[in-house]
Amino acid sequence: MIKLRKFLKPFGLSVLAVLILVLLQSLSELYLPTLMSDIVDKGVVTGDTHYIWKIGGFMLLVAAGGMVCSVTASFFSAKVASGFGKSLRRKLFAHVGDFSLHEFDKIGTASLITRTTNDITQVQQVLVMMLRMMVMAPMMCIGGLIMALSKDAKLTLVLAVSLPILIIAIVIIARSGIPLFKAMQVKLDTLNRVLRENLTGIRVIRSFNKVEHEKKRFDTANLDLTNTAIKVNKIMAAMMPIMMMVLNLTSVAIVWFGGIRISNGHMEVGDMMAFIQYAMQIMFSFIMLSMMFVMVPRASVSAARINEVLETIADIKDPTEAATTDGKKGLVEFENVSFSYPGAEMPAISDISFSMRPGEVTAVIGGTGSGKSTLINLIPRFYDVDSGRVLIDGVDVRKMKQEELREKIGFVPQMAVLFTGSIAENIRFGKEHATDEEVQHAAKIAQATEFITNMPDGYNSVIAQGGTNVSGGQKQRLSIARALVRKPEIYIFDDSFSALDFKTDAKLRAALKEETVESTVLIVAQRVSTIIDADQIIVLDNGQIAGIGKHRELLETNEVYREIVMSQLSEEEIA
The missing domain is CATH 3.40.50.300 (P-loop containing nucleotide triphosphate hydrolases)
Structure with a gap:
């Protein structure tokens, strides 16, 4: 979470205001038991009604001041946390927008959604608590100890026994809970992924009668998350009973030993009452800390997941000194291009070389997995080539600004x-x-x-x-x-006519031909009828170019293309 503190810089004054207000609130709460002690020892015992009214009124003013400070601190802390969450979400969204497809594949869409929503909410909630409690808890603890010592040093030996027990319990419970919080966020990712797949694929699920199967898959992920949440909540739930037991036993011990000291004349009744309140303040400061120990482990896991995204450096970056094109308007060239997906055993495409000119239609055809979509994804630089170069108007796309590059392209x-x-x-x-x-x-x-x-x-x-x-x-x-x-100067159609009927397809291509007369057009298609009139057809087979030419030329000379044509057209249509 420390790494995220830079997002608090714009709210420095508000944070300072919260800290000062909480400090004043703590001081008021520490002062109240002393005033109550004075009322008992100097007012009630002596029967001085005027003194009781005087100090009682002052107590009301101190309590009212503490309340005002508390309400104002709550307002500012909520404002800071909300602004922090807003800035962090904006930064995360902008950073993810710069990712290449490789980073999306690596982290996962469902996980990115969880990190931008749930994880930031977790950190935001803890921030509200921290702004209030990181001053109040230490202040109440240290201040309470000092005030307790001032009332009766020997009686503080009771706290010397109870506080270590409390600290050990908090540490043990926190150490048990942190790994489970991390597991919960991962399982929340899994649940989001299953839900997202279910909602986006509802037509497929219903058409294959897999509704019950998907219900079971969701129930499995949901139950897994629920069981982990129950386990971690059981651990954290043990904290409050332990603390209350220690707190109550401490109160009993203070009354017991305090009564002995009063009977021996070493302590006043008012001082013992004040001491009990200071002891409660000290113990409640540890309860506040324990609440933070409940929230902070989960928030620290969320913060680590957020930092993982922010620290992920995109593979594709703009060059320091971007090159500009010389105005040839749409000339695209592939020079010995090879590309492999991360972890793949074989390259998706290898040693691809061809060129596309303005005013021409270039078509790419090939079997499933031949590398058609991979090839066109390299032009707008969704991925970077492993070797070779992709040039637009004579400039390597890696030397161009991404915005300038994609401004030239109309991608379907x-x-x-x-x-x-x-x-x-x-x-x-x-x-x-x-x-x-x-x-x-x-x-x-x-x-x-x-x-x-x-x-x-x-x-x-x-x-x-x-x-x-x-x-x-x-x-x-x-x-x-x-x-x-x-x-644009370059049109890329990635199998964008597959859902059209033949009549609409033909009319659209005829209208496109007139509209794109000065542009470079690249069409990836499965249907031969869509590309039959292209100026050049590139036939891909297993990631390599099996042939380049016009329809008639390839039909006579290229075996791969002939097989594709024969599988789609009758002999009369071919003739």
Whole structure:
């Protein structure tokens, strides 16, 4: 948690105010037993009513001042903790946004969500307690001991016996709980992952009648978390009975030995009453510490998980001195490119060399696992190549700023992703300040105008979370419109026509050809009909180029391409 203290810097004055207010509150609470002692010894015993009213009124003022300090400190501590949580979440979100796909794969999406929400909440809750108790508990403990010693030094020997017992109990319980808190957060990750998979894959689960199977899988993860939580709470629950038993036995011992000292004339009744209160304050300061020991272990685990994300350095960074392109507008070149996923035994692609020029359509085709998606992910630099170079307009993409690089690209992913909001907002995701005319034009080219105008609110119709209220083909067309509105130099379509019928596919490609006449177009497809008119077709097989050429040329000379074509088209269509 110490590493996260830098996020408290903007709230320095508020933290200082909390510490001062808590200090004043502690002083008021330490002063009250002495005033009560004076009332008993100098007022009640002597029958001085005026003195009782005088000191009693002063006690009320001191108590009221302590209450005001307490309420104000609570306000500022809550404000600091909320601001701290907000800053930390913003920093974590921004930092994760810079991750390459490799870091997402390494940490896991479910875990990143847990760390950004639950883990930060845990740290935030402990911060509120720490701001109040890290001053109050030591102050009440040390101040209480000093005041108790001032009342009767010999009677403090009772505390010399009880306090070590209390400290040993707290340490043992805390050491037992910390590993379990760590396990709880990991199991919470697992529960989140199962829940997320269940909600996003509900159609598949129902279609395969796996609802009961998923219920059992969720119950297993839920029970695992519950059992760990019960175990850790049992350990922590033992703390309060132990502390109350020690506290009550200490009170009995003080009254016993204090009574003896009063009868011997070594102590006043008021002093013994004050001593009991100071003893209670000392013991309650340890109860406060014990509460922190309950919360801090879990928060320290959460803080470590947050720090793990913040300290994870993204593989892909902007260069110190970024290069700029020379204005060739969209020339893409692969020079002997090879790439392997972390931990993979074989490279996903190896020794890939080809070029794509503005005004041309380049298509990539190949079997499942041949490296098509891997190849296109290297262009916007979602991953960095292991060897070779990917060049745009003669500049290595690793020497360009990521923002500048991706500004040149209109990317349509294989899985069409839409965001909660209107259709117009989803299309404008490609170009924030696009006019209504630009949005409508992009939708027209993407063959989306018809279904948009048939929706109740047209372009203002709301897309549900995950795009669940539109079909797969409609999702793809909106994704294509999002790329088109950007008017980039390079278009990348990653199997983005698979959900379209043949008629819509043909119309869309014809409209695209006119729209992208000055741009470089890369299409990854499974259907031969989608790429049959491409200026060059790259055939991938097991991560290597099996052939490059036009449809007719490859049909005659390339065995891999011929097998793909024969599996999809009849002899009449081929002819």
